[in-house]
Amino acid sequence: MSVPASYYLGLSAVLFAAGTAGVLVRRSALIVFMSIELMLNAVNLTLVTFARLHGSVDGQVLVFFVLVVAAAEVVVGLAIIVDVFRSRETVDVDEADALRG
Amino acid sequence: MSVVTAAAVLIPLLPLAGWAVLGLRGGRWPARAAGWFASATVAASFAAAVTLFQALAALPAGTRSVEVDVYRWIAAGPVVIPFRLLADPLSAAMARVVAGVGTLIHIYSIGYMAGEPGFARYFAYMNLFMAAMLLLVLAGNLAVMFIGWEGVGLCSYLLIAFWFDRPAAARAGVKAFVVTRLGDVGFLLGIFAAFGVFGTLDFTTITRDAAARLALGGGAATAIALLLFLGAVGKSAQLPLYVWLPDAMEGPTPVSALIHAATMVTAGVYMIVRLHALYLRAPFALDVVAVTGAVTAIFAASAALVEPDLKRVLAYSTISQLGYMFLAVGAAAWTAGMFHLMTHAFFKALLFLAAGAVMHALGGETDMRKMGGLGRRLPRTAAAFGAGALALAGIPPLAGYFSKEQILGEVFAAGHVWLWAVGLITAGLTAFYITRAYALTFGGAGASAAGPVRGAQGGHAAGAGAPHDPPPVMWWPIAALIFLTIVMGIVLEHVIPLAPWLRPTLEAGVPRGTGSGAQAGAAGVLLPLAGIAVAASGIVLGWLVYARGAVRGQEAAGGRPEVPGPAALVKDAQTGRVPALGRLLAHRFFIEDLYAAAVVAPSRALAGWAAAFDRAVLDRAVVGVAGGIGRSGAALRRLQSGYLRHYAAFVLIGTLLILAYWMWR
Numbered sequence: 092m093s094v095p096a097s098y099y100l101g102l103s104a105v106l107f108a109a110g111t112a113g114v115l116v117r118r119s120a121l122i123v124f125m126s127i128e129l130m131l132n133a134v135n136l137t138l139v140t141f142a143r144l145h146g147s148v149d150g151q152v153l154v155f156f157v158l159v160v161a162a163a164e165v166v167v168g169l170a171i172i173v174d175v176f177r178s179r180e181t182v183d184v185d186e187a188d189a190l191r192g
Numbered sequence: 193m194s195v196v197t198a199a200a201v202l203i204p205l206l207p208l209a210g211w212a213v214l215g216l217r218g219g220r221w222p223a224r225a226a227g228w229f230a231s232a233t234v235a236a237s238f239a240a241a242v243t244l245f246q247a248l249a250a251l252p253a254g255t256r257s258v259e260v261d262v263y264r265w266i267a268a269g270p271v272v273i274p275f276r277l278l279a280d281p282l283s284a285a286m287a288r289v290v291a292g293v294g295t296l297i298h299i300y301s302i303g304y305m306a307g308e309p310g311f312a313r314y315f316a317y318m319n320l321f322m323a324a325m326l327l328l329v330l331a332g333n334l335a336v337m338f339i340g341w342e343g344v345g346l347c348s349y350l351l352i353a354f355w356f357d358r359p360a361a362a363r364a365g366v367k368a369f370v371v372t373r374l375g376d377v378g379f380l381l382g383i384f385a386a387f388g389v390f391g392t393l394d395f396t397t398i399t400r401d402a403a404a405r406l407a408l409g410g411g412a413a414t415a416i417a418l419l420l421f422l423g424a425v426g427k428s429a430q431l432p433l434y435v436w437l438p439d440a441m442e443g444p445t446p447v448s449a450l451i452h453a454a455t456m457v458t459a460g461v462y463m464i465v466r467l468h469a470l471y472l473r474a475p476f477a478l479d480v481v482a483v484t485g486a487v488t489a490i491f492a493a494s495a496a497l498v499e500p501d502l503k504r505v506l507a508y509s510t511i512s513q514l515g516y517m518f519l520a521v522g523a524a525a526w527t528a529g530m531f532h533l534m535t536h537a538f539f540k541a542l543l544f545l546a547a548g549a550v551m552h553a554l555g556g557e558t559d560m561r562k563m564g565g566l567g568r569r570l571p572r573t574a575a576a577f578g579a580g581a582l583a584l585a586g587i588p589p590l591a592g593y594f595s596k597e598q599i600l601g602e603v604f605a606a607g608h609v610w611l612w613a614v615g616l617i618t619a620g621l622t623a624f625y626i627t628r629a630y631a632l633t634f635g636g637a638g639a640s641a642a643g644p645v646r647g648a649q650g651g652h653a654a655g656a657g658a659p660h661d662p663p664p665v666m667w668w669p670i671a672a673l674i675f676l677t678i679v680m681g682i683v684l685e686h687v688i689p690l691a692p693w694l695r696p697t698l699e700a701g702v703p704r705g706t707g708s709g710a711q712a713g714a715a716g717v718l719l720p721l722a723g724i725a726v727a728a729s730g731i732v733l734g735w736l737v738y739a740r741g742a743v744r745g746q747e748a749a750g751g752r753p754e755v756p757g758p759a760a761l762v763k764d765a766q767t768g769r770v771p772a773l774g775r776l777l778a779h780r781f782f783i784e785d786l787y788a789a790a791v792v793a794p795s796r797a798l799a800g801w802a803a804a805f806d807r808a809v810l811d812r813a814v815v816g817v818a819g820g821i822g823r824s825g826a827a828l829r830r831l832q833s834g835y836l837r838h839y840a841a842f843v844l845i846g847t848l849l850i851l852a853y854w855m856w857r
Contacts, residue, residue, distance in 0.1 A: 114837070116837070191833055
């Protein structure tokens with residue numbers, strides 16, 4: 092017997108909520124970044140779950156796209172964080188408020 | 193590409209290229225280089241015009257009409273208007289005169305404008321004017337002609353207001369622009385109406401189809417003809433839209449010679465001759481043209497009788513002579529009108545250039561009351577002005593005699609006896625006022641009362657020292673114009689007659705032969721004799737009153753306090769009262785005052801009301817909207833905290849709201 096789909100979806104929802112909370116409340120840019128990764132992978136889990144449920148590979152293919160884009164995003168995002176650290180000597184996102192209106 | 197095609201395209205293109213080069217780079221060149229460059233482009237254009245003329249003359253008479261499509265200009269569904277030039281005997285002859293006189297005046301300007309700031313700007317405008325004028329002349333349809341028509345108007349404005357730091361010049365430029373715009377409204381409406389009737393604006397098609405499409409004397413023909421004539425009235429300064437031309441004398445004198453005497457103001461006459469087939473379908477419109485011309489001729493001539501300013505005398509003279517041309521074309525004497533247009537271009541340009549030489553010598557003075565006795569100081573200038581004056585007065589064998597006699601003869605032969613009489617009286621007045629101008633300027637024994645007066649026209653380089661004849665660069669164009677003034681009448685009448693040359697263009701034209709041979713019998717001999725007699729008596733009378741009177745006045749008072757004249761025209765020394773006729777003339781029959789009361793005052797009232805409305809309603813609405821946007825922006829800017837978490841929270845809230853909407857809608 093297999094685990095019901097609702098378990099996977101529930102886990103996915105928990106992971107997504109944890110990631111969202113991390114983005115909203117953490118101050119370190121690196122942790123925020125990791126939280127975003129968590130949200131992305133929560134979505135991936137949902138996609139795989141539905142792909143199995145419907146017997147289609149479309150969702151699994153989409154997961155590969157998400158992984159590739161996430162990898163690219165990590166490269167760019169980490170570069171930005173490194174640059175921010177060089178100029179400000181901190182990665183606290185609350186310090187980076189130059190766009191305040 | 194045939195010679196004709198190439199020449200027709202090059203004629204307007206060369207001055208246009210000169211304008212572009214001078215406008216972009218000319219300011220950094222040495223002043224004289226800019227002047228010679230501009231003159232060279234116009235001279236090259238003149239060479240192209242001569243080439244075009246010769247190439248057309250080499251063709252058989254029936255095929256001397258070549259249309260040149262430069263490109264497809266307007267293509268909107270069924271409306272297709274090509275950028276079309278038309279090279280035919282009429283446009284070739286006109287282009288040759290325009291480019292020729294233009295070349296001479298460009299060269300003259302090099303001397304006249306020497307030392308002026310904005311030298312390159314002046315020549316750039318002059319080149320642009322030549323390009324627009326030649327485009328107007330060579331236009332193959334009404335739309336292209338309209339480009340040239342508005343182009344010369346623009347250049348006229350720019351050059352009248354050339355010394356834009358002088359308020360009078362700036363005002364005169366605006367006046368010229370606005371008044372001619374009144375006429376251009378009619379011109380534009382006429383173009384639309386012509387398109388509605390013919391479905392095309394091509395001159396050749398209109399000429400061919402006029403008889404078929406327009407009923408003789410019908411409403412459509414009359415309406416189109418009168419609307420187009422309204423444009424001509426504005427551009428050629430006829431009653432009642434003449435008021436801008438005397439003020440246009442605020443511009444540099446070569447500009448007055450080129451634009452406001454020789455070329456641009458004759459555009460209206462040219463346009464009517466170009467559309468002669470259309471006008472022949474509207475006899476009433478032709479009568480209107482003839483009467484307008486005759487009334488303008490005598491009105492402007494009488495205004496010139498009392499004008500104290502040398503250049504303005506010539507301006508009124510130009511208006512009067514343009515009236516002659518309209519009288520001629522109104523009598524369907526197309527050739528006579530074009531003939532007078534050409535001879536007038538020569539002798540009036542000569543008069544203006546001579547007047548410019550006087551101003552050059554006197555440092556810009558134009559008031560004849562301060563002149564006198566200049567004949568001895570400026571002998572060559574006096575001779576030039578005299579030649580032009582005799583031609584204007586219509587003394588044989590100078591140019592003006594032939595064309596004026598041809599006009600009067602044609603008008604008489606056409607049966608307009610009253611108009612002929614008006615023309616004859618005007619000829620006498622013309623001889624009188626130009627003799628007066630000559631006598632007041634050059635005649636008399638005394639030294640010029642003015643001496644070197646500076647500043648009236650912006651500083652001229654040659655203002656200092658005793659008055660002297662102009663330098664060679666100014667003298668040679670004058671000499672060339674003297675030559676043309678003396679011979680061109682004979683040449684165009686007898687040696688290379690204009691009438692047979694223009695006949696291919698005008699073959700659909702006059703029902704009873706074109707040349708001056710139309711008048712026959714006793715009238716053919718008597719009419720010129722009458723003209724000569726009137727002109728001669730005008731000159732003699734003018735000389736007796738002004739030259740002799742000037743001497744007497746000087747002996748009596750030791751000076752020249754007032755312009756002497758016939759008792760009916762001048763202020764009475766004892767009572768200080770001006771006789772009614774003199775007052776009427778001095779105020780030009782109060783037409784300007786009529787404009788002030790009937791047009792200017794209501795316009796000002798309307799403008800004041802509009803300004804009040806603008807401030808009270810429109811400005812407040814605009815400022816209110818702007819203020820509201822500003823306040824809402826100030827309120828909203830607090831959302832831009834700069835904190836990453838806030839933005840992420842906004843995204844989250846938005847997503848949740850959208851989700852909620854989809855779930856509970």
